Structures are given as C-alpha cells and as structure tokens.
Amino acid sequence: MNxxxxxxxxxxxxxxxxxxxxxxxxKDEGSNTIAACMKSExxxxxxxxxxxxxxxxxxxxxxxxxxxxxxxxxxxxAVARMREASKGKDTTIGxxxxxxxxxxxxxxxxxxxxxxxVMDEFEKRTGRGWLVNxxxxxxxxxxxxxxxxxxxxxxxxxxxxxSVFQIAAHEDVVPVETLYKYCEIAREILKGKHGVGRxxxxxxxxxxxxxxxxxxxxxxxxxxxxxxxxxxxxxxxxDAIGVGKINDIFAGKGITEFVRTTGNPDGIDKTxxxxxxxxxxxxxxxxxxxxxxxxxxxxxxxxxxxxxYFDDKLPDIIAKLKSDDVLMITxxxxxxxxxxxxxxxxxYTPFVMYGDAIPVGKDFKTRxxxxxxxxxxxxxxxxxxxxxxxxxx
Numbered sequence: 001m002n003x004x005x006x007x008x009x010x011x012x013x014x015x016x017x018x019x020x021x022x023x024x025x026x027k028d029e030g031s032n033t034i035a036a037c038m039k040s041e042x043x044x045x046x047x048x049x050x051x052x053x054x055x056x057x058x059x060x061x062x063x064x065x066x067x068x069x070x071x072x073x074x075x076x077x078a079v080a081r082m083r084e085a086s087k088g089k090d091t092t093i094g095x096x097x098x099x100x101x102x103x104x105x106x107x108x109x110x111x112x113x114x115x116x117x118v119m120d121e122f123e124k125r126t127g128r129g130w131l132v133n134x135x136x137x138x139x140x141x142x143x144x145x146x147x148x149x150x151x152x153x154x155x156x157x158x159x160x161x162x163s164v165f166q167i168a169a170h171e172d173v174v175p176v177e178t179l180y181k182y183c184e185i186a187r188e189i190l191k192g193k194h195g196v197g198r199x200x201x202x203x204x205x206x207x208x209x210x211x212x213x214x215x216x217x218x219x220x221x222x223x224x225x226x227x228x229x230x231x232x233x234x235x236x237x238x239d240a241i242g243v244g245k246i247n248d249i250f251a252g253k254g255i256t257e258f259v260r261t262t263g264n265p266d267g268i269d270k271t272x273x274x275x276x277x278x279x280x281x282x283x284x285x286x287x288x289x290x291x292x293x294x295x296x297x298x299x300x301x302x303x304x305x306x307x308x309y310f311d312d313k314l315p316d317i318i319a320k321l322k323s324d325d326v327l328m329i330t331x332x333x334x335x336x337x338x339x340x341x342x343x344x345x346x347x348y349t350p351f352v353m354y355g356d357a358i359p360v361g362k363d364f365k366t367r368x369x370x371x372x373x374x375x376x377x378x379x380x381x382x383x384x385x386x387x388x389x390x391x392x393x
Contacts, residue, residue, distance in 0.1 A: 004357050004380040005324040008271065008283045008317070009373070011098070012310065013091070014291035016334020016347025017081065018058040023346045026089055028334075031345035033295070033303075034059060035066045036338035040304035045069070047314040051077035051329075051352045057366050058348060077354040080364035080392060082330065085371065089346045090162040092197035092221055094332030095249045095286075099228035100374030100387030107163035107197045107222075111135060114165065118194055119157070125185045129154040135161065137342055138202060138213065139297070142168050147208040149173065155182065156202075161343035163197035165190055168213075171203050176216045179203055187220040195222055198248075215262045219248035229282070229374040230254025232385045239281030243270050246284045256281075264289040264306060268313050275320040282377060295335025296342050303337045318354065326355035326380055330373060353392075364392045 016033040023029050037043050045053060052075035054060055059081075060071040086093045086103040093103045113133040123129055129152065131145050136158040142149075145156050149170060156168035165186050169179050179201045186199045199220040204213045230240040231254040240256045244267045247258035261267040264287045274283045287310065294303035321327060334347030348366070351373060357380060371389025378384075379391035 003324055003382065004326050004355070005280050006283065006322070007281070007326045007328060007377055007380060008275065008285065009098075009328040009330070009377065010271065010285045010287065011095070012290055012307075012329065012331050013286055013288045014295045014333055014335035014344065015307070015331035015350065016336065016345055017056065017350050018348050020083060020346050020348055026346040027341070028089070028345040028347070031334055031336040031339055031347055033334045033336045033345065033347060034350075035062055036300055036336050037304040037307055038062070038066050038068065039338070040301045042301050042308055043304040044308040045311040047311045048329075048352065049075070051075060051354050052079040052361070052363070053350055053352055055079055055363060056350050057081040059350070074361050076360055077352050078358050078360070078362040078364065078392070079353070080351040080372075081366040082349045082351050082370050082372070083366060083368055084333070084346070084349070085369035085388075088163070089333045089344045090164075090197055091291075091332055092163065092249055094370065095246070096224050096228065097370035097388075098330065098332065098373050099224070099230055099250070100371045100378075100389055101224055101226045101228050102369060102371055102388040108194060109161065109163050110159050111161075113159070114157070114194075118189060121189050122157075122186055125189070126155070126182050128182070130157045132156055132158045135159050137296070138166065138168070142202075142204050142211045142213070146170065146204065146211045150208070161341075164200055165196050165198075166200045166202050168202040168204060170211075171205050171214065171216070174203075176201075176203050180218055183218065183220045197222055219245055221249050221251045223251040223253045227387065228254055229377055229385075229387060230284070232378060232383060232387070233281045233381070236383055238381065238383075239279040239283075241274060241279065241281070241283045243267055243274065243283060244286035245288055246286050249286070263293075264310065268310070268317075272316060272320060275317070281381065291335050291344075295337050295344075298337045298339075298342055300337045321355060323356045326353060326357055328353050328373065328377070330370075332370075367392070
C-alpha cells in the first residue's frame, strides 16, 4: 500500500441511502434520502457516479424509476455501505462513530420538554425567563414566538427529536456573545443524566413576520467520553483539522486546527484552501446545508440542488489531490426531505474513497459500523491504534 500523508474526509451531513433494519424503532420506516432526491429534476451527480456512489449496496438496488443514473460497470473509487452501530441518529453520535467511538446508549431526548429542575436552574443562572420548552421547528418557533421574545426578553428554548437544547434569541435583544454565555451556562447544567449531545445558539434578526436566522449559530457539544482518531493523530504529533462544525461537534477534543464556515460553498472553498497547504494527517469536513437548510425543511429540490453543486465542485477537489492524498466522502445519518417528519432518519450512509493508495472499483459491501472509517483512516496514515471498527484495507 502506498504511503498516505493527507486524508480529506468530507461528511455530506444527512445524506442517507436507505432505512436501516431497525428504522422502525426510530419511527423511520421507508426513509431514503438519496431516493427522495433522485426524484427531483435538479438531481445530478455524474462525478460521484464515476467514484462508485451508485454501485453501493442499496443504492444500486433502487427501482429504475427512482434511479435514472444506474450502477457503473467499472468505477474509479472504492465504496461501502455503512451501518450505524450506535443507538442514535443524530449529528454528535454519528460523527463520534465515524471517528472511531461507538455509543451503545442513546443520548437523552426530551419529547415533552426539559424538566423543571433544568429550566428553573437555567432561569436562575441566566436571569431571564423562557418560552416554549418543547420540540419545535427552528424556523417556525421564531415565527410564532419571536415577537413575544422581543417584547419580554424571554429566551426561546426548544428541542427536537435529537439530543439538543436550543436557544433562539434576536441579536438586537440578546447580543450574540451574551447568547453564547447563556449556552455555556446550559452546557454546565446539562450533564450526567441530562447530558444532551449539543446546546445550540440560534440567533436571528428581522421584524415580526420577517425573522431570519443568522450564520452566528454555535454548537456547544459534549466532549467525546472516549478516545477518537482525532486524539490519536494529535497525540502522534499529526494534524487533525476541522472544517465547518467539526470542532463544535467534538468540543475541540483532539482538534489541532479548525475553521468555521458559512455554508456548503464556503466549506468547499475552505477545503480547497487546505488542499494547497502542507500538512500531515486528517482534514475532517462537515457540509451542513444538506441537513440544516433542506432535510429539516423538507425541501427535496433544494437538497437535490445542493448535491448537484457539491458534485459539480468534486472535479476541483480531485484535481488538487496529490499522489499521497486520499479523499473520503460519507454521511452521519439521514434526513429524508420527502417524509412528513422534519427530523433525522435512521439510515445507512455511503462511503466512497479515492486516491492512488485506494483499490479501483472495489466494493466493500455493507459494514457493521461507521467506525470502520476511523480504522481505515489510521491504517492509511500508518498509525497503529485500536479503536472501535476495522480497517477496510
């Protein structure tokens, strides 16, 4: 196997490829994010086809009506279908597993809102009252409660099917840095049995009837309780670079350098910039728009357009790969934009690898865990470390 110096691991946030066998336990029967997007007239992924996306288990088996693309007789990359071993379908657990840590227990969720012991302490320590405290769409909650928030100064607190505590506030009422401090307070409160995966700042602007969320969102995550590939690389003196919300997801643990992004186009541009830099290790990228802007908002055409945009930029990424680089593309869960639910879905995810060190046209079939990605990453980088998962190589 050729020596590998740099790996670029890109997560297409929520790009699922079909329900997992236990989808019913998560109320996600029938979910298939890629199949939903294929039905859009805007769907186009010829470059991912060249790498083997449509040769992956499940994807190649879609009905012809759902899959106008079809599998290739040969393809340039190596592929696999990834099964999530952790008990969850959220961003945090998905990324942790990609990084080599299986979570046997789900993070806590609050379909009926957070208990009084949490909310009373939060109000006491922030000095502000709160509104809502139940699962809600992020755009709908500011539409319905934004005016009352501006009049009273009370914080809009809500959750979802995921393990999240979200705080929305108008930037003219609560300055962004103050909102971040409130999130840090919530993060301190939400530990132990109430240790949600993420506390999320959701600032917005505008007037009643015309509110808009801003790009000043910030996630305050739990630290991974076990070692991940990021820790391993950092401990070996190698680079573990985060692009997008990667640093937030891992609460900075194991990250040697990071940059935040304003969306998919910016995330792709930042990745291309890192490809021009000399480093030794991993560049871990999250492209969040698929999930945040389209999956959660049930926007099939928007999701398809975002996939087409990424695919159109893929040749630029491949052109910058050096002989000792490897490109990996995967996802962390599903978020089918065609189902009534606006939440994440329990789905398999795709895994595509490409580079001089990668076998051409190899199908690794269905894997038992996302953690095989971490094991493969460390193997390629010449690092001998035992985490959850097994190397595909």
